Amino acid sequence: MDIKNQIINIAKDAQEAFRVSLGLTMQIKNKVLKEMADALLHNKVNIIRENQKDLKNAVKLKMAAAFIDRLTLTEKTILQMSDSLREIAALPDPIGETIKSWRRPNGLFIKKVRVPIGVIAIIYESRPNVTSDCVGLCFKSGNSVILRGGSEALNSNLSIYKTLKAVLHKNKVSDGLVNMITTTDRKAIDVLVKLNDYIDLVMPRGGEGLIKKVVSLSHVPVIKHYKGVCYVYVDKEADLKKAVEICYNAKVQRPGVCNAMEGMLVHKDIANKFLPLIAARFETAGVLMRGCALTQKIIEGVQKATEKDYRTEYLDLILSVKVVKDLSEGIYHINTYGSHHSDTIVTEDGKAALEFLKYVDSACVYQNASTRFTDGNQFGLGAEIGISTDKLHARGPMGLEELTTYKYTIFGTGQVRK
């Protein structure tokens, strides 16, 4: 069978399994998830052995240390994967919830009910733990999942996948609910994202290149996570001690992630006081600042920031800095150059904070807290399948609820339209 037909068959199976499995109870779903968690631990020697094959390949291909780090599975990471499935089992089941209900004057009773989306394709790179996280979240939310991991992690992914799939078999749950595309042929993605008759949602998880490719090819709706160009604006009414701690944390605590600060804006009235404080603190961590002319005047040796800097996701200990004349300029700068992900105002002025929270057009807008909190776990969603920088369907951290849609069920007694 050629690749195209192979993938179409997988997608058809996934759709069929989704429909059949609308009858799965919460009890069965949670039992399966807990057994999946057990199975990962039980099978860890196998999984680690398969992971070694991928690692050997990666070394042979002279991949960077960070890449190899993301690819590596250890007893500890497998334990985390297992715990994660157990946590998903413990979360409330979103499916079947009545979101709203009302009766019409003609007697029709309308119920808006939460249901699974259907078939979700996840296209991801390197991290093999994504395999079990996505299976857990999609299974709990009643969706079928089609996984398409990177070729660099194929052995690891396959071994995790087989472990989880065996649990479905054992529990006589339709195994079309969990699928993996195992061919390493790159054409597979092209075929997959065109199957809008069978697939309801595509989520690419990886670098900007992958996401742009999927968006340009896909006939299926895509929820995207583009860049995180997050800003902290230090207002003239800021508590400077808090401002230093928040900026330092947002930039330094984990610079390589999407919710780290990439740009810092400072109100002109406090720039002379604040910039030397934060510069001294940043120096201890080796942070490189690129600033506007005013920043350069206040802090010696700062490089000039260009327009491009203000839009850049450095994912590194580099930071753009700009002194702004007021709150409005700060908001305007963030809406223009930021990526609508997560932005913070540091201020003790409640009115300024409300203005910032209202006018900054981002998924998560903070007063007096680090941008690093944008995360499903930190938000208390229990688990996350990703963070959306889109505005439609879901925005910000996506948990179980964001993997659902709704339908209207309407109860009549013979009503016809006049």
Next chain:
Amino acid sequence: MDIKNQIINIAKDAQEAFRVSLGLTMQIKNKVLKEMADALLHNKVNIIRENQKDLKNAVKLKMAAAFIDRLTLTEKTILQMSDSLREIAALPDPIGETIKSWRRPNGLFIKKVRVPIGVIAIIYESRPNVTSDCVGLCFKSGNSVILRGGSEALNSNLSIYKTLKAVLHKNKVSDGLVNMITTTDRKAIDVLVKLNDYIDLVMPRGGEGLIKKVVSLSHVPVIKHYKGVCYVYVDKEADLKKAVEICYNAKVQRPGVCNAMEGMLVHKDIANKFLPLIAARFETAGVLMRGCALTQKIIEGVQKATEKDYRTEYLDLILSVKVVKDLSEGIYHINTYGSHHSDTIVTEDGKAALEFLKYVDSACVYQNASTRFTDGNQFGLGAEIGISTDKLHARGPMGLEELTTYKYTIFGTGQVRK
């Protein structure tokens, strides 16, 4: 200025206006909407005169009667457009609503708040009343709108547009909130749907050809309304009197619309009794049935239904009919051949109804009521911008709430991530 730059400028203005207008109060919005309603009435002679130009063209081009009917504006239709704006003014404002809020153990207070989507482009055909409906709904929900009507209605649309825009001017509300692309160059759509930096959502309203074109070109998320291939399943426990009334209404009351019945399924145990009843009733309206072999055996002179019939949106007094052996086959048929729009079960058996409502994967699923109720007004949403056959973001009739998204606003006291 070339078309491309013209359209980019409109989109930029629209985005700027959306941001600035986040501060508009409910009071101002409702005042503007009511004045828009007045302005339409005040200007009706003008609008009708401009509409006459379009009608003259349509006649010259020998357009069909139905087309001309959709294009025609009368005093009565303008009054309806005006009333519609007044109704939108009377609806509750969705913006600013706190959807959920909670406090995290570290003290962070998280509020999920309803906000406008941003810039919405509407691409539509013929009906000029869409112009004012869309302006009203988008304005009330805080979104900027870019209208792109069909060339056949340009004079009418432009005249309505100018009338409404003048009200924005008069009230000193940012007039970039309401925009119209007036070039009839077809390239305009190609340019528009690629502007994902400025436009957040595209909604095509028109025939399948238009929708498919927009989906294949767009870099902006699209919410679609594809076909309505709606089914009624008459269960073995149906009240046959109700069944006849519901099937007749769903097929005959307005056959040319998306929520009309296109396929009828009948349980084998009652086929002998029910089919002659409904056939006699359909005959009074001239409905043509195309049936399976069993239907043909029971009702004389019925044409053979093909696979294609079961998928066809006739929009006419034609109907596919199939006798099924049980509820499961009925559900399977609907999920396979229907368009996931609106489907009904007629039954007095509560268990069968719940199974149908659960397993039929459609936006609106009914027990004992006509599919014709799928409509924003009939649902009590007040007004609708369309019906979504998509599953993401919005499903079924879309009112004001469906034109919103959310953001997280997070209040801290200096929290940093550990």
